[in-house]
Amino acid sequence: MDAKKDTPEQAEFRDHARRWLRENKPAPLSTRLPEYPIEVVSDEHRRYLCDWQKKCYQAGLVACDYPKEFGGGGHSGFQRIASQEMGAAGTPYLINVIGLNMAAPTILHHGSDELKRKFLPPLFAADEIWCQGFSEPNAGSDLAGAQTSAVRSGDNWILNGHKVWTSLATFASWMIILCRTSNDDKYKGLTYYVTPIANTKGVTVRPLIKITGQAGFNEVLFEDVVIPDAYRLDEVGNGWQVAMTTLLHERGAAEGAGGGGGDTLEERTAGLVRLAKRMKRNGKTAWDDAAIRDRIMQIIVRAEGMRQLYRRARVGGLIEHPMRIPLQGKLLISELLQDASALGMEIAGAHASLYLGDANAPDGAEWPLSYLNSYGITIAAGTSEVQRNILGERVLGLAKSK
Amino acid sequence: MDAKKDTPEQAEFRDHARRWLRENKPAPLSTRLPEYPIEVVSDEHRRYLCDWQKKCYQAGLVACDYPKEFGGGGHSGFQRIASQEMGAAGTPYLINVIGLNMAAPTILHHGSDELKRKFLPPLFAADEIWCQGFSEPNAGSDLAGAQTSAVRSGDNWILNGHKVWTSLATFASWMIILCRTSNDDKYKGLTYYVTPIANTKGVTVRPLIKITGQAGFNEVLFEDVVIPDAYRLDEVGNGWQVAMTTLLHERGAAEGAGGGGGDTLEERTAGLVRLAKRMKRNGKTAWDDAAIRDRIMQIIVRAEGMRQLYRRARVGGLIEHPMRIPLQGKLLISELLQDASALGMEIAGAHASLYLGDANAPDGAEWPLSYLNSYGITIAAGTSEVQRNILGERVLGLAKSK
């Protein structure tokens, strides 16, 4: 629980959080929540999760470390505790994951105080859901290739273009968006804005269906959408730098939602052992096969290694390059989840053919569903290939690949 | 034995080869021959192997399919039979491996009849050993980056430069060599020659030591070496095309020597099973561990897959792109040998620490020795990385990586 090093204030907060979560843990819905908050599509789930986040915010468990004047708790080191306790309590995840992990830190760093006061409190309370608009059909891995244009018109900007891979856009009030304001330079031609999405003239949100057969992300079309210059973050031409701030805070957004809930990595790996002990292979249980055991243990070594890596990331004397560990996070978790669910399918054997809604599917078809979904994580927000480029270039100092 | 489809002439030749090999198989030397012919360094081994190749040539088992006028047997489809029978008889490999597999086909395709008559018969008889000069300190993977210069001077050429990775150079009479004759174009500035090596003014051969601690290849320095224009193969500026001919025939040169002898892949994989049945692991034999069994079987699947791939390469209806299978050969065999010997080391466990000359080393330290040597094969003559580029570009038609 990491409680050992809490300050007295932190210890008191931890007690409060733990007690509050125990007393207020919501009853589960009759329908299963999707694996990740970015996959939420049903109105029932949205309402349930928005209510939950608002309650948490009111109890002081969300935005604990943000300044009070912008709706935060004004504390230090409280958010980590709140997240740990949410994880331990097994409460649902926080739905406004892109708002909390990407939009809020970006607005805090690059927005005017006026914007902070306007946007942050409803974001924390999940009164307004946020989405992000970076990827485009022709700029997936190559974010700086964005072509959605913003053209100045008096005190306004006119947006035209096409964003893809925008989770939560069907519910979203706002989007953080990277636009092209000049073609002279690939990087310096980018500017960063906040734009309204819901009930906005010229904005069309179209759900895309994933390979799982489920909705979960969207494409968003902009046709002469007018936004005020006040919604610009940082200077014209500084969009790439602002986007880097967003991406630095992104780790975890695809996964844990900065809050509690959801399957933890440990549960997932323990699930592999349980599955192997149940499934038959060659006349015995799969667990009796040393080759299966070895593969599960390989996953467990990686999972525990990642946990200890994050622990080490906070010990100054044991890290050399400040970005060496943080930049590994997305690559590690996404490939680990992929490999773990692929192994789950192998262990399930013929049963891996069974999908959602089949009574005989092991663990409610978790393994094929997770495996299919895992490609969303190894692709979204910088493919694994791009992550390795970034690590090689920014940490090891190798020549840029492009 | 593939004997089923022999023509009557071929069947007769097979009988002859089999009988002759049985009757003439030489007694083994007291010292162990190195794994590959390109590693031969001792004079004793050289003499033994040159004598053997000459005998085979005189018996009609070498160069069987070359035209008679250039010292060959003038047959068709005999060489494959001779090689199969040598393999089956377990006779020593043919030492002039670079001559037979690289120089001879190149001279046959690109040389004048005069050169063919001069060079081929002593090459076949192992009276003259050949080496090749492609790689340079600054042109390893990038063969076309060769900088060794050839400058015309009347009817002669003056060579200056530095070749590396030249196996057998200490014994060699001749070298096939790629030189730069112009800096205007990377590829069209290359010309291909034959140059004398032994007792040649300006040529210095320096043995290099491998990571195994054994000699086996050399660097060769050229300082104002004069060769006649008659030793040029094909036109000035056509060197790259000629080199492609050489490389097309290279498969197997690193390994099997186009003749018999040596450890076959099947023996190597069977050796893994035998080793596992002998070595202890966790209180039982390594073979009792299903994870070890699985790893060995993975190697065996690949080895058998390669055998069947070569078989398929000759069935026109079952191949799409003419180079798709041939260009895989070097990549497959080199990585397979590497992975097989690495696995052998794992199975040997603590015993893998024991090296040549240690009485307790399993299989005479074959596993660590092969593993170390395997990097010679994954690096030499186009690294695995370059092999994958070539396959991606020439077979799949992907954009060139450089």
Added chain:
Amino acid sequence: MAQPKDFGFGEDEQMLRDSARKFLADNAGIETLRRSVAHDHHEAYESPVPPATYDADLWAKMVELGWTTLAVPESSGGSGMKMVAVAALAEEAGRAALVSPLITTLLATCTLREAASDGARAALTRIVGGEASALAITNADGVWDSADSGVTAKVTKKGATLNGTVHFVQDARKVAFFVVAAKSGKKVGLYVVNADTPGVTIHPDRIVDLTRDQAHITFENVTIPATQIVAPAGEGEAVLTKAMPAWLTIVAADMCGAGEWQLQTTTAYAQMRKQFDHPIGFFQAVKHPLVNMMVKIDEARSLVYAAACAIDVEPKSAERYARLAKSSASDMAAFCSGRSVQLHGGIGFTWECDVHIYFKRQKHNQMLFGDGLFQRSKLADMFDSAA
């Protein structure tokens, strides 16, 4: 080695393969495939009854082309072609991700022909007549296991009565009859059961793969006449053991064809899609995985032909080659499927991009009759006795 160098793949086999490729491109191309099974994601995964798409017209044409009788011996009215021809056809079916009971009928055929009974010959005659069939031999554990088939047979003078449940029956709702393994005491027999026999209940599974249907089937006092006994109790196990190499080879061949589609489709995308000012195939992070796909496909294909050839001319090695082929193909399919989605990037993760259809078929076939790990454990057992 008693095998012919060319795997028995001569002019006849090539003609069959080439015409099959053309026929499927014309009649079951990617547009047709998408329209028939991946048109709507709700329909695919949330229909009250899971779909079992069946194109009767296509089936009739394939029957007419003689595909369903390829593996039937001439003595039973088939064309009795070499196994390598059957494998080549299965490869084309995989390349097209064919939605049809063709594969399952080939599996049943290769089983029936190993039984020398009148019942087996009668069943083969029905296949020659254009009926489709499926194996029903797998218990709830997922791999055929002679110790427990899940169904029992009470043999009477007039025939047999079956009870129990059989699992993982492929394309169960597209076939006229099943070849059922059932036990009498410890003895396994094989029985033909028509899909419409009273007491037979087909329970469709909800499955990931869009290109087939699957079911578990319960038998409740299902009575069949003696003419439908393929192998009497005690003789079924030997028939299944002899037929098993053909199952593995056919499924592996299907995976090879699908793998080649994945390679070609992903390669074409890598040539066309630009990022960072280059076609993505320029980058080794894309180029080298594509090459690795190719290398694995070629290994698996070569082993498939060797296995097919062994079934015809070197039966004592057939199991070994077939397990090598299924091991190689299963791992290849897993790798190619993963890379086909990953290298397509964002678009590859969407329902509208066709790669998921092949991805799911490959994952299904990877597990069918045992994955690579399973095959290798059986291969290793063969070395137990060797020195």
Added chain:
Amino acid sequence: MAQPKDFGFGEDEQMLRDSARKFLADNAGIETLRRSVAHDHHEAYESPVPPATYDADLWAKMVELGWTTLAVPESSGGSGMKMVAVAALAEEAGRAALVSPLITTLLATCTLREAASDGARAALTRIVGGEASALAITNADGVWDSADSGVTAKVTKKGATLNGTVHFVQDARKVAFFVVAAKSGKKVGLYVVNADTPGVTIHPDRIVDLTRDQAHITFENVTIPATQIVAPAGEGEAVLTKAMPAWLTIVAADMCGAGEWQLQTTTAYAQMRKQFDHPIGFFQAVKHPLVNMMVKIDEARSLVYAAACAIDVEPKSAERYARLAKSSASDMAAFCSGRSVQLHGGIGFTWECDVHIYFKRQKHNQMLFGDGLFQRSKLADMFDSAA
């Protein structure tokens, strides 16, 4: 989790690590290393007696710096530092591919301190006094096995008499005494045996690794006094079991340091070496494997610190963490070693390029006390009882 968040790695530990890194760079740098063990390939592998390079001066300096007493409890005159400090020092030794009995002495120390006997304390006092020691506990099979240590002890009133052969003793010719596991009937005891005791014969092995020596040692009626009994028969097994996590952690730490050297050296080469008109690090076929090396090193290092910390404060989890660390580090070492040679290309295959020195040390450590597969089989056993 009872472990402190920072693994116990505070200012003292950092100071020790940083000074060790500087000392080794100054006194045992790559030039020194090459000169001392890789100067001549004949000498390395063909000398009549395999070399056992030992720099007495360097050893004296390390003793003076207190490195050999780090793991000795204060009650025996050592500094009793945290295990994470010992791991950090081992990591620096690995980074320098240090030729010295330091590691083996740390292994012996961590064993002796688990025994609460006068014999153990006396041996620790000798280590504090500057003597080097090595474990001699492995039988011919290569991993310590309580069922068969290879040596028998006949216990007498005055002490014990040892007979038999112990294998895979590390740096055997550089130490003053061995900590020997020997059996009396089925009971394991631990005994201090001086290298120069009559009846002790050290048989040097010819090994691949250039940075250490290894031997098997025969004992022929070797008599030791009671004061050299570290653990009486029946108590040795518990001591070894308790000490084992420290062995794994120290060896894994050594591999992490060496792995980081391989990463940095290969990265520097990739920045400098040009092919196809670019530094080779430009190419993803070079860049991505380097990144994979880094990722594996960081996983292993993090697990090493967790294991070290567990040994100090969470002993019931120490074995688990230590096996996780050794598994991760062993596989990392194998991967990094292979890539360090491959990515250096032609020059990496030559004796004159230093990468082979680290390559061989890593392969040795990979197998020592069991490779990754072995550790994982032991880890899996821990899940057997869990639900």
